[in-house]
Amino acid sequence: MEEIARVHGIANIPASTQGQFVPASAADAAYDFRMGLRRKLTGQGLYEAVTIKLVSQSQLQDALGTTPQLLPALPLRNPISDDHTTMRPSLVPGLLATAGRNLRMGAASLRFFEAGTIFAATPDGKAIERDAIAVLLSGPVSPASWSDSEPRAADAADLRGLLEALAPGVSVKLKPVKSDRLLIAAQVIVNGKPVGLCGQAHPARVRAIDGRHPIHVAELDVSLLQKAVSREVKFEEMPRFPAITRDLALEVPADLTNSKVEDFFGSQKEPLFIGAILFDVFTDPTGQKLADGKKSLAYTLTYRDSAKTLATAEADAAHTRIVTGLKKALPVSVR
Known part of the structure; x- marks a missing residue:
């Protein structure tokens, strides 16, 4: 084929600029x-x-x-x-x-x-x-150094x-x-x-x-x-109104995991509830502050209204509904 093109003349062969789009495959x-x-x-x-x-x-x-x-x-x-x-x-x-x-x-x-x-x-x-x-x-x-001899x-x-x-x-x-x-x-x-x-x-x-x-x-x-x-990326407007937070300390059985509590928070349909973050885990081996077989999990709960500034009474009411539902769903009590 190359020899035929050489004898016939490459300049005599019409060029083709037609391309074909190949979509990305799986x-x-x-x-x-x-x-x-x-x-x-x-x-x-x-x-x-x-x-x-x-x-x-x-x-x-x-x-x-x-x-x-x-x-x-x-x-x-x-x-x-x-x-x-x-x-x-x-x-x-x-x-x-x-x-x-x-x-x-x-x-x-x-x-x-x-x-x-x-x-x-x-x-x-x-x-x-x-x-x-x-x-x-x-x-x-990290490698051992003068500032941290035992990483x-x-x-x-x-x-x-x-x-x-x-x-x-x-x-x-x-x-x-x-x-x-x-x-x-x-x-x-x-x-x-x-x-x-x-x-x-x-x-x-x-x-x-x-x-x-x-x-x-x-x-x-x-x-x-x-x-x-793989998911559809969604965007939403940055919040224009401030949030209100409430700290919640729970006394729970020692075998109750944080994931179960987080699953409860994630399943809530409370419109003012934004989310919860665990910030402290406390155990008491002496039994003076917590009973034997118990531990404390402390969370920060966030509430916000996207349409207006949230009133304290509204945040308190939403917080009460969340805590009430949590007590019914899991063996927890508020400290």
């Missing part, structure tokens, strides 16, 4: 979303790991997955070695192996993530592939902060669940939809890789996360 959107997650995590100071998609039978005990019930693993029919017998059902085994190698090389702080494909088997033996992203945190959150170790709050960074502008909640794969486990709920799991690795697994600090991990289904954060 695959393009998924790729852009995965790259966005990578950029967010690297921007938070994490290092991206790339591990092999094959794991050993012993590594399956480290598998976390994105659902409380881990799907059956997908074994190879003809594995190349005993260390590569199964398609990975989770990204966490690879991250733990990476953490172990770094610890043996003298690394103190571990901040890794990996984005890749995980595999599972259906009851009839067919393969399922899903895109997932996993995070691992352990060790000091604190990464904890669950740091992990939650990373999860919130992956889903800006929507609610991220952690729902405690029972799991034999983690010492402490929670289901990650983004915008009301479950997208993965997180928690703290068992101390035995930490010791097995020579770890000196707790290891916190999370694994999310990228497709579910993309659907959870």
Whole structure:
């Protein structure tokens, strides 16, 4: 073809300026979303790991997955070695192996993530592939220096902060669940939809890789996360009238979680109620100020009328309705 064009003369071939618009596809959107997650995590100071998609039978005990019930693993029919017998059902085994190698090389702080494909088997033996992203945190959150010779170790709050960074502008909640794969486990709920799991690795697994600090991990289904954060952006006018706040201290059972109280606040249809923020948690081991098995949760509740300046009496009436409903819905009392 090139020779024909040369002999005929390139100048004699009419040029075509006609273009064709190609709209973005779902695959393009998924790729852009995965790259966005990578950029967010690297921007938070994490290092991206790339591990092999094959794991050993012993590594399956480290598998976390994105659902409380881990799907059956997908074994190879003809594995190349005993260390590569199964398609990975989770990204966490690879991250733990990476953490172990770094610890043996003298690394103190571990901040890794990996984005890749995980595999599972259906009851009839067919393969399922899903895109997932996993995070691992352990060790000091900053290098030791003259001003801080013993920096604190990464904890669950740091992990939650990373999860919130992956889903800006929507609610991220952690729902405690029972799991034999983690010492402490929670289901990650983004915008009301479950997208993965997180928690703290068992101390035995930490010791097995020579770890000196707790290891916190999370694994999310990228497709579910993309659907959870996809939403229509709405704008509203900045409030022109001031808000009124009321502090509310509650005496609650020790096993009542803040998330249950927040769920109640979030379900309220009171038109003047804007929201509530937890600002204090108090326990009394001596039993002098709080009875045994009790704790105190203190919130700041905000009220506003978008059409006029809210009167104190109106705010008090709305506050009374909220507190009355809270007492009926949960075993709480006002301190």
